[in-house]
Amino acid sequence: MKDKVKVSLLVWNLSTNDGFIRASLLQTALNRLGYEVEILGFLFGKELYKAIPPEAKIHTIAGSNYPNFIQSIRKILKLIDGDIIYAIKPQPASFGVALLKKLYSKKPVILDIDDWELSWHGGDKWHYRPQLKQLAKDLLKKDGALRLPHHPLYLKLMENLVSKANAVTVHTSFLQQRFGGISVPNGKDTFLFDPARYNPEESRSRYGLSEYRVLMFPGAPRPYKGLEDVLIALDKINQPDLKLVIVGGSPYDNYDEQLQQQWGRWIIKLPNYPADVMPDVVAAAHIIVVPQRDTPETRAQFPLKLTDGMAMAKPVLSTRVGDIPEILGDTGYLVEPACPEQIAEQIQSIFQDLDLANARGMKARQRCIDKYSIEAMASTLKSVITRL
Missing domain, CATH: 3.40.50.2000 (Glycogen Phosphorylase B;)
Structure with missing residues (x-):
């Protein structure tokens, strides 16, 4: 047997x-x-x-x-x-x-x-x-x-x-x-991705991010993922301590280099990290951004970056595309796709009351445990x- x-x-x-x-x-x-x-x-x-x-x-x-x-x-x-x-x-x-x-x-x-x-x-x-x-x-x-x-x-x-x-x-x-x-x-492995196991200040120091307010995108840039909309929003806000931290870069093409050429002053690039290191990297973020655009490809997708942020109790800023509103429920911050103006407003709103945003992040973690855990x-x- x-x-x-x-x-x-x-x-x-x-x-x-x-x-x-x-x-x-x-x-x-x-x-x-x-x-x-x-x-x-x-x-x-x-x-x-x-x-x-x-x-x-x-x-x-x-x-x-x-x-x-x-x-x-x-x-x-x-x-x-x-x-x-x-x-x-x-x-x-x-x-x-x-x-x-x-x-x-x-x-x-x-x-x-x-x-x-x-x-x-x-x-x-x-x-x-x-x-x-x-x-x-x-x-x-x-x-x-x-x-x-x-x-x-x-x-x-x-x-x-x-x-x-x-x-x-x-x-x-x-x-x-x-x-x-x-x-x-x-x-998501919500034991590995547990904010209680990490210190955000120490993480920011470890990755050279201590001086900045960190918007993090822990994935590979592609045009349909909407990073241009975040960068245009940062142009509008125009505050030099705000940075978009891209973790990993694109293995497909030179799209992230194109972003760097046009918006390099807002971008910090981090390399790929092993899966067991990623929670420590995500801990360094103030906000996780998942600005998906509305395309046939994105409507069918479940961006893993959402649950990276949710499990780590981070404020998640995303768009009303596909299942994203259902995944986040009332625990995230949603804007219309391809709308840099709304992204800029939400970024400023989150940082005006970061304690409130972090409390919402804790609700996101509980939702992740209940619905989107291993x-x-x-x-x-x-x-x-x-x-x-």
Whole structure:
């Protein structure tokens, strides 16, 4: 008799954070329920995503384009031995592989959808209607578009197969309305992210921020994340001790350099830090800013930066986009998206009565514990797996 039920978590690309962070949170929650959990996936880059800790139990297979990718699929199918297969994202390299394994093993498949993959390609407006000559090029040329395992045509196919999963988990209402399933919001380790364990003044001193009032964005800048709106707001306020601290920078492009060129006087850049150091970094903030703009991509997202701030009892300033108002409830500060004037007003209002704002931050921490902790995540997952 096996002592534990084993869950195999499939991530389509372990060279990036596109799926690993969600898989890691699910792994932590499932471990707390007593399940044995492994993470498997493909490497479509040269190395593992840098934030994956060396001690992590990860099995990887080199990814490639079609037709060689078929051999990669055969290799990973032999490695999947969980009693339950949990695919992260409706990607061919995760959900597609899980369905193949289900065909001959009869093992149940759970599909987790933490983002709308097609939104990055235009969403429902995207269509593939090539001429015959273009289709031949896309299929037969060495660099043909249809040789990419993550081509949007295959993503669309995967979306049409969502009903073949035995269960579906999602983490925003947008995704639930689109795909159905059970809501399992990202959980935060509220023991690690506990403000009682950190001293904000010491943290600010440690990271060279003692002289400043700190607006912190603990993530990778992208145009849709609205940092330009915060920087325009700082132009309007024009108080030199206010700084936007960006933690980590962009691994995707040079967008953060563009911000630096135009608004460098307001920006302080900090490097990437290991996950266990991030609470100490967040402790240095006076306000956490999550100024999402309203786009098809952001409506489907659950920004983890929200619960970073909530768990650390920080005032969180964000926008009315997607699930953000529901996540924060009455514990945060909300403005309309792409509205620097409102951001400027809220920043000034928060600093005029920082004690009141910090009291609201404590309410945010309790809300995070109740609704968005690893324990809350585990409780929902238990009911999902019990139904299988």
